[in-house]
Amino acid sequence: MNRTEIYLDHAATTPVDPRVLEAMLPFFTERFGNPSSIYAAGREARAALDQARARIARLLNCQAREIVFTSGGTESDNLAVKGVAFWHLVNGRGRHIVTTAFEHHAVLHSAEYLERFGFHVTYVAPDADGIVQPEAIEAALRPDTILVSVMYANNEIGTIQPIREIAHLCRERGITVHTDAVQAAGTLPLDVEELGVDLLSISAHKFYGPKGVGLLYVRSGTPILWQQHGGAQESNRRAGTENVPGIVGMARALELAYEELDERNAHVQALRDRLIDGILQRIPDSRLNGHRHQRLPNNVNVTFAGVDGETLLLNLDLHGIAASSGSACTTGSTEPSHVLLAIGATPEQARSSVRLTLGKDNTAREIERTLDVLEETVARLRKLAGARSR
Numbered sequence: 001m002n003r004t005e006i007y008l009d010h011a012a013t014t015p016v017d018p019r020v021l022e023a024m025l026p027f028f029t030e031r032f033g034n035p036s037s038i039y040a041a042g043r044e045a046r047a048a049l050d051q052a053r054a055r056i057a058r059l060l061n062c063q064a065r066e067i068v069f070t071s072g073g074t075e076s077d078n079l080a081v082k083g084v085a086f087w088h089l090v091n092g093r094g095r096h097i098v099t100t101a102f103e104h105h106a107v108l109h110s111a112e113y114l115e116r117f118g119f120h121v122t123y124v125a126p127d128a129d130g131i132v133q134p135e136a137i138e139a140a141l142r143p144d145t146i147l148v149s150v151m152y153a154n155n156e157i158g159t160i161q162p163i164r165e166i167a168h169l170c171r172e173r174g175i176t177v178h179t180d181a182v183q184a185a186g187t188l189p190l191d192v193e194e195l196g197v198d199l200l201s202i203s204a205h206k207f208y209g210p211k212g213v214g215l216l217y218v219r220s221g222t223p224i225l226w227q228q229h230g231g232a233q234e235s236n237r238r239a240g241t242e243n244v245p246g247i248v249g250m251a252r253a254l255e256l257a258y259e260e261l262d263e264r265n266a267h268v269q270a271l272r273d274r275l276i277d278g279i280l281q282r283i284p285d286s287r288l289n290g291h292r293h294q295r296l297p298n299n300v301n302v303t304f305a306g307v308d309g310e311t312l313l314l315n316l317d318l319h320g321i322a323a324s325s326g327s328a329c330t331t332g333s334t335e336p337s338h339v340l341l342a343i344g345a346t347p348e349q350a351r352s353s354v355r356l357t358l359g360k361d362n363t364a365r366e367i368e369r370t371l372d373v374l375e376e377t378v379a380r381l382r383k384l385a386g387a388r389s390r
């Protein structure tokens with residue numbers, strides 16, 4: 001197998017920062033105690049957990065007790081959507097949920113699951129630039145709407161949503177509002193007071209932390225029925241022995257991301273702009289998907305007319321370049337991206353698209369190399385396709 005030399009799939013996952021790994025290591029070895037144990041080693045783990053929670057709360061501008069640690073973005077999204085819905089199933093009368101057509105499947109499939117329990121879901125379409133207009137959310141609200149869930153930034157096309165405005169609309173009407181901030185964390189402001197959301201999901205492995213750990217911010221007073229039962233961990237809200245090394249790593253990774261935010265964003269944005277401009281100038285019939293400016297500083301998603309995206313990715317891989325055709329979770333399936341379809345792409349256009357997402361350690365040289373390989377490969381694949389169709 002060849003090796004990945006140029007990694008351009010940071011929306012799928014990121015490598016653990018060596019400084020994060022260093023913070024985690026003691027909790028695999030000498031400081032291995034269970035935070036629920038009463039003896040010294042347990043208390044030591046408990047202290048590390050409390051400290052991580054307090055540090056993260058400072059970054060989110062919330063109370064430490066409003067943070068529930070989870071196994072990642074998927075669990076946080078499931079807990080938010082199902083937790084609020086099931087609270088209302090037991091305590092309320094509202095049965096209506098509003099979300100968008102281009103959410104991550106963790107939200108979409110949770111919403112679809114809830115339809116089986118009698119909930120009605122409105123899937124609001126983003127506009128052609130990949131932005132969910134607050135007016136479109138407002139138009140979908142009903143007297144029985146209990147929850148609005150809109151992602152902060154889209155994982156395939158990187159577009160940034162007007163979460164403040166959407167949250168404001170909801171809170172005026174007493175509707176609980178969740179945002180999947182998994183792609184935004186480490187890049188965009190995460191102040192929950194500023195954003196005005198009641199629930200917010202993040203996942204450590206998207207910002208140079210470890211896989212398998214995340215959190216759900218839950219504003220105090222939010223109607224929610226906890227979904228995982230067992231021990232009394234997380235103040236009876238999420239049972240199971242805490243992932244102490246992971247949580248310590250997530251706190252460190254988040255701190256580093258916000259300490260280095262301006263620097264990292266400026267670096268990847270310059271590379272992103274070079275990559276977008278280079279593609280659009282050098283490769284005919286290529287098109288950028290999603291708003292040119294209202295997008296994450298690291299996201300490039302392009303359609304190369306007449307080129308099969310999966311074939312292009314295999315060819316990039318042969319050159320040691322890692323990219324993806326949208327969401328990592330749907331790779332391998334032949335379904336065209338639901339995100340690209342939601343912004344008006346045809347299935348054919350969606351299948352001719354690739355996502356390149358940059359990271360803090362990419363270099364200008366890597367971008368130039370990627371442009372050369374893309375130009376050559378797209379031209380070659382088009383020639384082959386043309387020869388076959390003649």
Ligand SMILES: *Cc1c(COP(=O)(O)O)cnc(C)c1O
Pocket residue numbers: 011012071072073074075077104106151153154155180181182183203204205206212213214
């Ligand atoms: C990656 C991702 C998730 C899932 O997070 P995991 O920690 O991998 O379960 C959810 N939502 C978005 C927007 C993502 O990018």
